[in-house]
Amino acid sequence: MAAAPPLVEAAGIAKRYGPTVALQDARIRVLPGETHALVGRNGAGKSTLVGILTGLIAADAGEVRFAGEPAPPLSDRAAWRERVACVYQHSTIIPDLSIAENLFIGCQPLRRGFIDWRRLRRDSATVLERWGVAVAPEMRAGDLTVEARQMVEIARSLSRGARFIILDEPTAQLDGEEIKRLFARMRELQAAGITFLFISHHLQEVYEICQTVTVMRDARHIVSAPVADLPKGLLIEAMTGEANSVGLIDAASRPRRPDAAAVLRVEGLAGQDFAEVSLTVTAGEVVGLAGATSSGRTGVAETIAGLKPASAGTVALGGRALPPGDVRAAIAAGIGCVPKSRHAEGLVLGLSVGENATMTIGDRLGPLGFQRPKVKQAAGEQMIQSLGIVTQGTEQPVSGLSGGNQQKVVMARALASDPRLLVLIDPTAGVDVKSKQALLGHVDTSRQQGKAVIISSSEIEDLRICDRVEVMLHGRIVASHAAGWTEAALIAAMEGLSPE
Amino acid sequence: MSSPTVSRAIPGAPAPAQRPSRRIGRLRDVALLPALILLVIIGAFLSPSFLTYPNLVSILGASAALAILVLAESLIILVGKFDLSLESTCGFAPAIGAMLVLPVASQGFGTGWPTWLAMFTVLVIGGVIGLLNGFMVVKLRLNAFIVTLAMLIVLRGMLVGVTKGGTLFDMPDAFFVLATTTILGLPLSVWIAGAAFALAGAILKYHRIGRALYAIGGNAPAARAAGIAVERITWGVFILGGVLAGFAGLIITGYVGAINANQGNGMIFTVFAAAVIGGISLDGGRGTMLGALSGVLLLGVVQNLLTLAQVPSFWIQAIYGVIILGSLMAARLTSGDTRG
Numbered sequence: 001m002a003a004a005p006p007l008v009e010a011a012g013i014a015k016r017y018g019p020t021v022a023l024q025d026a027r028i029r030v031l032p033g034e035t036h037a038l039v040g041r042n043g044a045g046k047s048t049l050v051g052i053l054t055g056l057i058a059a060d061a062g063e064v065r066f067a068g069e070p071a072p073p074l075s076d077r078a079a080w081r082e083r084v085a086c087v088y089q090h091s092t093i094i095p096d097l098s099i100a101e102n103l104f105i106g107c108q109p110l111r112r113g114f115i116d117w118r119r120l121r122r123d124s125a126t127v128l129e130r131w132g133v134a135v136a137p138e139m140r141a142g143d144l145t146v147e148a149r150q151m152v153e154i155a156r157s158l159s160r161g162a163r164f165i166i167l168d169e170p171t172a173q174l175d176g177e178e179i180k181r182l183f184a185r186m187r188e189l190q191a192a193g194i195t196f197l198f199i200s201h202h203l204q205e206v207y208e209i210c211q212t213v214t215v216m217r218d219a220r221h222i223v224s225a226p227v228a229d230l231p232k233g234l235l236i237e238a239m240t241g242e243a244n245s246v247g248l249i250d251a252a253s254r255p256r257r258p259d260a261a262a263v264l265r266v267e268g269l270a271g272q273d274f275a276e277v278s279l280t281v282t283a284g285e286v287v288g289l290a291g292a293t294s295s296g297r298t299g300v301a302e303t304i305a306g307l308k309p310a311s312a313g314t315v316a317l318g319g320r321a322l323p324p325g326d327v328r329a330a331i332a333a334g335i336g337c338v339p340k341s342r343h344a345e346g347l348v349l350g351l352s353v354g355e356n357a358t359m360t361i362g363d364r365l366g367p368l369g370f371q372r373p374k375v376k377q378a379a380g381e382q383m384i385q386s387l388g389i390v391t392q393g394t395e396q397p398v399s400g401l402s403g404g405n406q407q408k409v410v411m412a413r414a415l416a417s418d419p420r421l422l423v424l425i426d427p428t429a430g431v432d433v434k435s436k437q438a439l440l441g442h443v444d445t446s447r448q449q450g451k452a453v454i455i456s457s458s459e460i461e462d463l464r465i466c467d468r469v470e471v472m473l474h475g476r477i478v479a480s481h482a483a484g485w486t487e488a489a490l491i492a493a494m495e496g497l498s499p500e
Numbered sequence: 501m502s503s504p505t506v507s508r509a510i511p512g513a514p515a516p517a518q519r520p521s522r523r524i525g526r527l528r529d530v531a532l533l534p535a536l537i538l539l540v541i542i543g544a545f546l547s548p549s550f551l552t553y554p555n556l557v558s559i560l561g562a563s564a565a566l567a568i569l570v571l572a573e574s575l576i577i578l579v580g581k582f583d584l585s586l587e588s589t590c591g592f593a594p595a596i597g598a599m600l601v602l603p604v605a606s607q608g609f610g611t612g613w614p615t616w617l618a619m620f621t622v623l624v625i626g627g628v629i630g631l632l633n634g635f636m637v638v639k640l641r642l643n644a645f646i647v648t649l650a651m652l653i654v655l656r657g658m659l660v661g662v663t664k665g666g667t668l669f670d671m672p673d674a675f676f677v678l679a680t681t682t683i684l685g686l687p688l689s690v691w692i693a694g695a696a697f698a699l700a701g702a703i704l705k706y707h708r709i710g711r712a713l714y715a716i717g718g719n720a721p722a723a724r725a726a727g728i729a730v731e732r733i734t735w736g737v738f739i740l741g742g743v744l745a746g747f748a749g750l751i752i753t754g755y756v757g758a759i760n761a762n763q764g765n766g767m768i769f770t771v772f773a774a775a776v777i778g779g780i781s782l783d784g785g786r787g788t789m790l791g792a793l794s795g796v797l798l799l800g801v802v803q804n805l806l807t808l809a810q811v812p813s814f815w816i817q818a819i820y821g822v823i824i825l826g827s828l829m830a831a832r833l834t835s836g837d838t839r840g
Binding site: 307327328330331332337339344345346347348349350351355359360362363365366369370371372373413 | 706707708709711712714715718719721722723724725726727728729785786
C-alpha cells in the first residue's frame with residue numbers, strides 16, 4: 001500500500017473570503033483504503049477544505065491531485081463525481097421522490113428519450129443490494145431514518161463510481177446503536193477498497209474507526225499522523241493550540257460571590273433535544289452552557305428565553321415562574337436574549353440599526369404605543385455609543401454592517417429592555433477578534449451591573465468569562481467546571497471523552 | 501442606491517454621515533413623481549380637458565376606492581402575506597348590506613334592517629372574511645395565495661348566488677353618500693381615502709404596531725424573538741384588510757349607484773400593480789404609504805388619459821396592461837432596486 005500514490009492529495013491550499021482567511025497552506029494526503037479523520041474546532045477550515053476537495057469551491061492557490069493525476073476542472077462535475085463524494089450532515093436527498101429516483105437523479109436510464117421506469121427500479125434495487133442497503137427502492141426518501149438516509153447517500157455516491165467518500169459529521173444525529181452499525185458498514189466498505197475521510201467532533205470515534213488523523217486549526221494544517229501515534233492529550237493540544245489570550249476576560253481571576261441572590265432557577269427542564277436540566281444563576285454570575293451543537297445546549301437556552309416551549313420543568317425568574325414558549329412574557333419579566341443566528345432570529349436586515357436595537361422596547365418609546373422619533377433616536381444613539389457599533393448612524397440598514405457590528409446590534413437589542421438575565425447563544429459566532437473582545441466586554445459590564453448571564457457556546461473564549469461552565473452531552477448536563485478549568489479537560493468533556 | 505456607501509463607515513463619528521441615508525429613504529418614496537409629472541404634461545398636450553378642475557376631481561374620485569383597496573393590500577403585503585379576495589369582498593360585503601335593507605320586491609332579504617346597521621354590517625362582513633383568511637393563513641399555516649384565491653372564488657360565487665346574477669338598485673341614499681357628498685369641492689370618499697393614507701402612514705412610521713409590520717415582513721422569526729406578537733398582528737392586518745375592502749365596496753357602490761354581481765371583479769390585479777409600482781415589496785417588509793398612494797394616482801391618471809385620448813374601448817385593457825408593465829420596469833429602474 002505504501003508504494004501507491006495517495007488517492008487524494010492537496011497541498012499548499014489557500015482560500016480567502018474578502019479579509020477572512022479560510023485556508024492558508026492547508027494540506028492533506030489520504031492513502032487508498034484508509035479511513036482518514038479530519039478534526040479541528042469550529043472555524044478551523046474543515047468545511048472549506050471539504051469544499052475544495054469536492055470541487056465545489058475554487059482554491060486561490062494550491063493543487064489537488066487524485067491518484068497522482070491533477071484534479072479535473074471545476075466545471076466538469078461528472079469527473080469530480082467519479083472521484084469523490086461527500087455525505088453532508090444535512091440531507092441532499094429530495095424527500096418527496098422515491099429512493100430509486102434519488103439514486104439516479106440527473107442520470108435516469110432513458111428509453112427513446114423518456115425515462116425507463118422499469119430499468120430505474122431494477123437498477124436501483126441492484127445498487128442497494130450490492131452495497132447492502134436494506135430498503136425498498138419504491139419507498140419515499142423522506143420517510144427514511146437518518147441512518148438509512150446516510151446509507152442511501154453513500155450507495156448513491158458509490159454507484160456513480162466514487163471510491164473516495166467524505167463523511168461530514170455522520171454521527172452527529174445518530175444514537176449509540178446506529179453509530180455502531182455505521183462503523184460496521186464503514187469497515188465492510190473499507191475492506192472492499194473504499195476510502196473515507198471522516199469528520200467528527202467526537203474524538204473517541206476517531207480512535208475507533210480511523211487509521212490516520214489530520215488536525216486543522218486557524219485555517220492551517222497542524223499535524224497528520226497515524227492515530228496510534230497521537231494520544232488524546234496530544235490530539236486535543238493540536239486542536240486547541242496554546243491558549244490564545246487576546247486580552248479576553250478570564251473569570252478565574254475574579255473573586256466569587258457566593259452570597260448573591262438567585263435570579264434564575266431552572267428545574268427539571270425538558271424539551272425537544274434535552275431533559276432533566278436544572279440550574280441556578282445568581283445576580284452578577286456568568287454561567288456557561290458548553291457542548292457540541294447537537295448537545296442540547298441551544299435548546300435549553302432558547303427554552304429559558306421563551307423561544308421554544310418546554311415539555312416539562314419550570315423556568316423561574318426572581319421566584320416567579322414564566323409561561324413556557326412566550327417571548328413577550330420573558331422580555332417583560334426581564335430576560336434579554338441573543339438568539340443563535342443573527343440572520344435567522346437576531347435581525348431584520350432591511351431595517352435600520354436604531355429600529356433593530358429598539359425592537360424589544362417598541363412599547364416604551366412613547367405614550368399608547370406611539371414612538372417619539374426623538375426618544376427612539378436617542379435610544380438608538382445611546383446603544384450605538386455604549387456598544388461601540390461602527391455605523392453611519394441609527395438610520396443605516398443593518399444589512400450594510402460587518403458581521404461583528406451586526407452582532408453588536410443583536411446584543412443591543414437584548415440589552416435594550418434592561419434585563420435581569422441575559423441569555424446569549426453563540427454570541428461571538430462568526431465575528432472577528434476585536435468584536436469578540438468588545439462583545440465579551442459587554443457581558444462583563446452586565447455582570448458588574450449585577451445582571452445574571454447565561455452563555456450557551458462551544459467557544460473556549462466565550463466560556464472563559466464564565467464563573468461556572470455546565471457541560472452538556474446528549475441533552476443532559478454531565479459535568480460542571482468552576483472557572484479555572486483547563487481547556488483540555490473542558491473539551492474532553494464536551495467531546496464525550498472520559499478524562500484519564 | 502440600494503447599498504448606500506457601507507464601506508465609508510467612520511468609527512466614532514456616526515452623526516455627520518447620517519443625513520444622506522435618510523434622504524435616500526425619502527427619494528425612494530417619491531420615485532414615481534417624475535413619471536407622474538411626465539404623464540400630466542403629456543395629458544395636458546393630449547387633451548385640453550385634462551388639466552381642468554372637474555377632470556382632476558374626477559380622477560381623484562375614481563381613484564378613491566382603488567386607493568382604499570391598495571391601502572389594505574399594502575398593509576397585508578408589508579407583513580409578507582397576500583390577500584387576493586379583497587376584490588370579491590368589496591362586492592360581496594356591500595351587496596349583503598344592501599339586501600339586509602331592501603325589501604324582497606327589490607331582490608333584498610326583506611329583513612328591513614335600519615340603514616346605519618346594514619352599512620355597519622358591511623364592514624363587519626369584511627372583517628369576518630379577513631378573520632377567516634387570517635385563521636387559515638396564520639393558524640393553519642396554509643399558503644396565503646391559494647387560500648385567498650379560493651376565498652375570492654367562493655365570495656364571487658356567493659355574490660352571484662344571492663343576487664341571482666342581478667343588480668341591486670333602490671338602496672337608501674346613505675349607501676351613496678360617500679360619492680355624492682362633496683366637501684370643499686371634493687367628494688367625501690376622496691377626503692376619507694386621503695385621511696386613511698395619512699393615518700396609516702403615521703402609524704406605520706410612529707406606532708410600535710406599524711413598525712412591527714415592517715419587522716414581521718422583514719424577518720418574522722427575528723420579530724418573534726424580539727417579543728413582537730407576530731401571529732396576532734398578522735391576523736389583525738387580515739381583518740383590517742377585510743374591513744377596508746368592505747368600505748371600498750361602499751365607495752364603489754356610491755359611484756356606480758348600484759351593486760351588480762361583478763362589483764370589484766378583476767380589480768385585484770390593478771391593486772397589486774399600484775402597490776408594486778408604488779414600491780411596496782412583494783417580499784414584505786418594505787414600502788411606504790406615500791409610495792403606494794403615488795402608485796394609485798399614476799394608474800388613475802393613466803386610466804383617465806386613455807379615456808380622454810379616445811382610445812378605442814376594445815383596446816383600453818391591452819394598453820392599460822402594457823402601461824402597467826412599463827411602469828413596473830420604470831419603477832425598478834428609477835429606484836435602482838435589486839430586490840423584489
